[in-house]
Amino acid sequence: MLNRPPFLVLAALAVLAGCKKSENTGSPAAGQTPGAQAQVLHLGNGTEPQDLDPQIVTGVPENKIVNALFEGLVAYGPNGQGTVPAAAARWTISPDGLVYTFYLQPEGRWSNGDPVTAQHFVRSYQRLLTPSLAAEYANKLFPVVGAEEFYRGQLSDFSQTGFKAIDPSTLQITLKRRTSFLLESMKHYAWFPVHIPTVEKFGGLDRKGTAWTRVGNLVGNGPFILKEWSMQQRLVADKSPTYWDRAAVKLNQIVFYPTENIETEERMFRTGQLHKTNEMPLDKTDVYRREQPESLRIDPLLGIYFYRINTTRPPLNDKRVRKALALAINREQLVEKVTRQSQIPAYSACPPMEAFTSPARLSGDLDEARRLLAEAGYPGGKGLRKIDLLYNTSQNHKKIAEAIQQMWRVNLGVEVGLMNQEWKVYLDSQDTLNYDLCRAGWIADYVDPNTFFDLWRTGDGNNDTGFANPEYDRMLEQALNAPTQADRMAIYAKMDALLMDEVPIIPIYFYTRTYAMNPKVNYPVNLVETPNWKFIYLKE
Amino acid sequence: MLRFFASRLLQSLLALLVIITATFFMLRFVPGGPFTAEKAVTPEILRNLEAHYGLDKPLWHQYFDYLGSLAKGDFGPSFKYPNRTVNEILGDKLPVSIELGALSLLVALLIGLPLGILAAVRRNTWVDYWGSTLGMMGISIPTFVVGPLLVLAFAIHAGWFNASGWYTISDRVLPCLVLGIAYAAPIGRLTRGGMLEVLNQDFIRTARAKGATELRVVFKHSLRGGLLPVVSFLGPAIAGILTGSFVIETIFQIPGLGREFVNSAFNRDYTLVLGTVILYAGLIMALNLAADLAQAWMNPKVRLEG
Numbered sequence: 150m151l152n153r154p155p156f157l158v159l160a161a162l163a164v165l166a167g168c169k170k171s172e173n174t175g176s177p178a179a180g181q182t183p184g185a186q187a188q189v190l191h192l193g194n195g196t197e198p199q200d201l202d203p204q205i206v207t208g209v210p211e212n213k214i215v216n217a218l219f220e221g222l223v224a225y226g227p228n229g230q231g232t233v234p235a236a237a238a239r240w241t242i243s244p245d246g247l248v249y250t251f252y253l254q255p256e257g258r259w260s261n262g263d264p265v266t267a268q269h270f271v272r273s274y275q276r277l278l279t280p281s282l283a284a285e286y287a288n289k290l291f292p293v294v295g296a297e298e299f300y301r302g303q304l305s306d307f308s309q310t311g312f313k314a315i316d317p318s319t320l321q322i323t324l325k326r327r328t329s330f331l332l333e334s335m336k337h338y339a340w341f342p343v344h345i346p347t348v349e350k351f352g353g354l355d356r357k358g359t360a361w362t363r364v365g366n367l368v369g370n371g372p373f374i375l376k377e378w379s380m381q382q383r384l385v386a387d388k389s390p391t392y393w394d395r396a397a398v399k400l401n402q403i404v405f406y407p408t409e410n411i412e413t414e415e416r417m418f419r420t421g422q423l424h425k426t427n428e429m430p431l432d433k434t435d436v437y438r439r440e441q442p443e444s445l446r447i448d449p450l451l452g453i454y455f456y457r458i459n460t461t462r463p464p465l466n467d468k469r470v471r472k473a474l475a476l477a478i479n480r481e482q483l484v485e486k487v488t489r490q491s492q493i494p495a496y497s498a499c500p501p502m503e504a505f506t507s508p509a510r511l512s513g514d515l516d517e518a519r520r521l522l523a524e525a526g527y528p529g530g531k532g533l534r535k536i537d538l539l540y541n542t543s544q545n546h547k548k549i550a551e552a553i554q555q556m557w558r559v560n561l562g563v564e565v566g567l568m569n570q571e572w573k574v575y576l577d578s579q580d581t582l583n584y585d586l587c588r589a590g591w592i593a594d595y596v597d598p599n600t601f602f603d604l605w606r607t608g609d610g611n612n613d614t615g616f617a618n619p620e621y622d623r624m625l626e627q628a629l630n631a632p633t634q635a636d637r638m639a640i641y642a643k644m645d646a647l648l649m650d651e652v653p654i655i656p657i658y659f660y661t662r663t664y665a666m667n668p669k670v671n672y673p674v675n676l677v678e679t680p681n682w683k684f685i686y687l688k689e
Numbered sequence: 690m691l692r693f694f695a696s697r698l699l700q701s702l703l704a705l706l707v708i709i710t711a712t713f714f715m716l717r718f719v720p721g722g723p724f725t726a727e728k729a730v731t732p733e734i735l736r737n738l739e740a741h742y743g744l745d746k747p748l749w750h751q752y753f754d755y756l757g758s759l760a761k762g763d764f765g766p767s768f769k770y771p772n773r774t775v776n777e778i779l780g781d782k783l784p785v786s787i788e789l790g791a792l793s794l795l796v797a798l799l800i801g802l803p804l805g806i807l808a809a810v811r812r813n814t815w816v817d818y819w820g821s822t823l824g825m826m827g828i829s830i831p832t833f834v835v836g837p838l839l840v841l842a843f844a845i846h847a848g849w850f851n852a853s854g855w856y857t858i859s860d861r862v863l864p865c866l867v868l869g870i871a872y873a874a875p876i877g878r879l880t881r882g883g884m885l886e887v888l889n890q891d892f893i894r895t896a897r898a899k900g901a902t903e904l905r906v907v908f909k910h911s912l913r914g915g916l917l918p919v920v921s922f923l924g925p926a927i928a929g930i931l932t933g934s935f936v937i938e939t940i941f942q943i944p945g946l947g948r949e950f951v952n953s954a955f956n957r958d959y960t961l962v963l964g965t966v967i968l969y970a971g972l973i974m975a976l977n978l979a980a981d982l983a984q985a986w987m988n989p990k991v992r993l994e995g
Contacts, residue, residue: 200772207726283737285730301733357741358771380773380781381944382855406854409948410939412837416852417942419845573721573957580729590727610729 184669185687188401193408193417193427193664197381201362203338204277204284209592209678210427212338214405217373217386217682219341222251222270222320223332227684229673230503230596232332236265236342236370237320246327251320256393259344260367260374267314273342275299275307281355286339289594292328327630329637330597336679337594344368372398372682381407399686418444418665424687425666431545434490434663443668447491451676452592452660453500453601454492454549456538459582460653461615464533469525471652474586475511476518477560478553480658487552488545490663495656498648499601500593502676505638507598509645511656515560522561530562537566540588541575549657550588579613589613592660593677598641599628605653616653697981701974708970709759709963713752716959723768723957742768755963764967765960769953775964778949783968785855786945789868789937790930792861796869797876797926802919804873805880809888809915810907820877827874836867836940853942864941868934872926879922884915917988924980928973 195210203215224235237251257265274293277284278300291297294311298304311323324331334340345354347368352359360366367375372395373386384405388398408414411428418426429437429445437445464470480494493500497507513521519529527533538554540546550567557563565586570578579587591611593600603609606625607617624644631637648654666672669688672680724730724738739745743754758765764775808820840863844852854860887893888911896910934947946965953961 197770199770202772205771207728280733280737281741283734283741285724285726285734285738287734288731358766358773360772362772379944380770380778381942381948406942408942409952410942413853413940413942416837416840416845417854420848420850420852422851422854572955573725574719576725576727577720580725610731613729 185689188399188687189404190400190402190425190670190685190687191404191406191423192425193414193423194384194405195407195427196409197407198384198405200358201367201375201378202343202357203341204273204282204286204343205357206338207285210405210407212678213680214384214386215338215341215371216680217371217403218367218369218375219338219343219371220369220392221335221338221341223335225336225673225675225679225681227673227681229675229681229684232336233681246329247324249322249324249331250315251322253318253320254393255318257370258391258393259370260389260391261344261347262391263344263346263368264317265342265370266317267320268317269345270320270342271307271312271314272345274312276343276345276348276354277339278307278310279355282357284339286337289334289337289339292324292326292331294323294325327632329629329631329634330595330599333597334595342370344370373400373403376402383407394683397683400682403682415665423665424670425672426664429490429663429665431489437665444665446662446664446666446672448662448664448674449493449500449676450592450660450662450678451500451502451596452590453495453498454588454590454657454660455495455498456553456655456657457579457584457587457589457614458653458655459585459587459615461582462585464525464527465536465585467525468651469521470527470533471655472513472650473518473522473525473561474557474563475652475655476513476521477515477563478556478655478657483549483552484658487548488658490661492658492661495658496649497645498605498654498656499598499641499645500659502596502598504596504634505598505641507645508642509649511649511652518561522563527563530564533563535564535566536585537568538586538588539568539570539575539578539584541572542569546588553657582613582615586655587613589654590660596676598638602628602641602644605648614653616651618647618651621647694978697978701971701978704974705967705970709756709967710752712963712966713755713959714748716957716962717748719957721957723959725957742766755960759967764964767958767961769956769958769961775960778961779946779964779968782944782946782949785943786931786934786938786947788861789864789934789943789945790927792865793868793872793930794923794927796865797872800869800873801876802880802916805877805919806884806907806912806915808877808881809884810903812885817881820881824874824877827870827877831936832867832871833936833940835870836863836937839863839867840940853940855941855943860941864937864943867940868930868937872930875922875926876919879918880916883918884911887911887914913987917984920983920987921980923983924976925973928969928976931972932969 194213198206198211198214199208200206201214201218203219206215220236222235222237223232225231226233236253236257238254240249240251242249253265253267259265274290276282278287278290278296280300280302287300295304295309299307299310313321315321347366348354348361351361351366364375364378372389372392374389376387377385386403388401389395392398406423408427411430414426414428415430415433417423458465458471460466484492484494496511497509499505499507522530538550540550547569554565554567557565578584591601591604602625604611605616605621606612607622621644624640628637628640631640662678671686671688673684724735730738743751755765764779767773767775767778770778804820808817811817840852843863844850850859850863893906893910896906932947932950934945935951937943938945938948949961950965950969953965
């Protein structure tokens, strides 16, 4: 128990502190998360945002904030799925699927009152593609005519590209070839407009990190405006008085907290400082399941947890060995006993989504796995050199790796060594193919199978397995040019089957996002964690 | 005195240059860079990024560029937070760390000194034993255990405080208490030891023989000598509190420099790592110097020679 003197000191301090709490403006006092009348949402947001410039940032925490302050042409609907008008009121697509014409909202306004025009979009895209800005997501725009050439400096006249402002309220985008997932990918913030005069005023279009994203300077076209940004403390966004659809916006204020430590975040939720956390500590999940299931949310997340295989190194260059390893993992047991957050066991390279559920399946039992290993010349694992499994330093990855190591030892007689590296060192090892087996994850940027199949293209910057298959590359091209959606999905199914036969990766599970949330919050599930803040509110 | 000061200053500057150089090159030899990410950027984008930040120049060139801008007091832009300069981040966060450190030190002294003195005066009584036991506990239970325990008791169950944050006065209480307790323990033990040594000396016996009150003996005659070990501990302790506040800052979500110090290395934020290293190195050197000076003032036996 507590000894008396410090307890008394604390009590005295608490009394003193009690009167100070009313000074607190944004953060709710302990135990008093405001409710439906105030419509102020407090949420844990992972890490401190790097910046708020939609053309510079790259992370999920930034994505959530940028979606409040800016708006793209289209957005996710009220249930977190589908496509609804945003900055564009409507659009048409030419029959050949190459020309997209967007008609902007007649009442579209920036937060300084300026109308949002088609020129703003065109000039924003020009900025994103300017090489000296070095935007990390510049390649998101490469499906458009001339975009890649302009970025590479082979084209200097931007008016030659496929971005055209027909008139102030009409934007036309011409593609190099049919890209069926264009509208989906346009919900990514790389496609959001920025207020060019403001960016210019604070140091120029091709400079990173100027003061234009600071409080008081930032001009956006989203449903919220930036009110306060205290680094590593909180970021406050107020409902925008100029947003075209302001009548539909229910929240008056959103307060984003950088919550790097998930244990701390969970405690903040328990004291009522947060309505919603970003994550949930693994050990706490079962406690919430038991004691307050109404506050536990487990959402599907469009991502896959898998092991990369270095297909250039013997004995892993033999696909029989790779397949044997892939078959000898009991995924159901792993998900139930080790990861424990309702993840979905993965037997294919692409997680299920509305438009596509892969019929391909990694198939075969343990006998098949042992037979394959024996065929490859390693009966019962004899003669096989010790293989190393690399993962980035983390308790969760370690637990999973240990479980799988054990499964391989028991099921196949294969000895695998575990090796952990600090995050950036691990990324470097992966990128330079300096590994045998390597833990990996991939979360989609937009809801389309392409984002998962594009990875395994020969020489893709994220392939990192040495896998190179001309037939696969050919099918990838074919899918992009497929005349109908059904044709395209059929090709992806074949590609998935090919991957499950060649096994450059071992799929393990499809991600879920587990967090704590006050049951009063209406927060639609979105597969890529891109909120449409209009549809988020506190219920009575 | 002046000669001592000048030579120590010169030594410190030289050491600082060595630290800067070693940090600069060690950072570059570590695998991975500021733009290494799970979703790799294409090679041409990476080239543009490196050109944007001047990382495409030869390493020695970058080194002298950095020293050049450093001489002008410019720590450069942050790689992780493109929207902020390192100067700004340091300027924002150092005051928070200093506030946290100063309040914690105050707590540490307020708890540690009285306990230490009391334990020395009432040597081998229950006061002394309890003090020692508490001191041992304070030293051996880490802050990442004490912190969450206090949060559990006073924030979650009692509901008196926020679980984390640095917004109001009440938010200062728990973190400063946790960090303070951790440092109160060694301060208490050092005070007890120092006081015991002095209390056993002849001049104390003389004072007592002349009929001085116990209060006068303790506060007038013993304290100055008895606190010497504490003073020499304070220099490194302050530096330790400032640089070692990472755990507390993480547990309580405090926007201090300790977190940046650690995280910048994980992020390979070259300029921010260098900025924090330089700042901390400078602070540690200055504090050690201050501790030396204070010791000389308190103890005539110590002479400051170059």
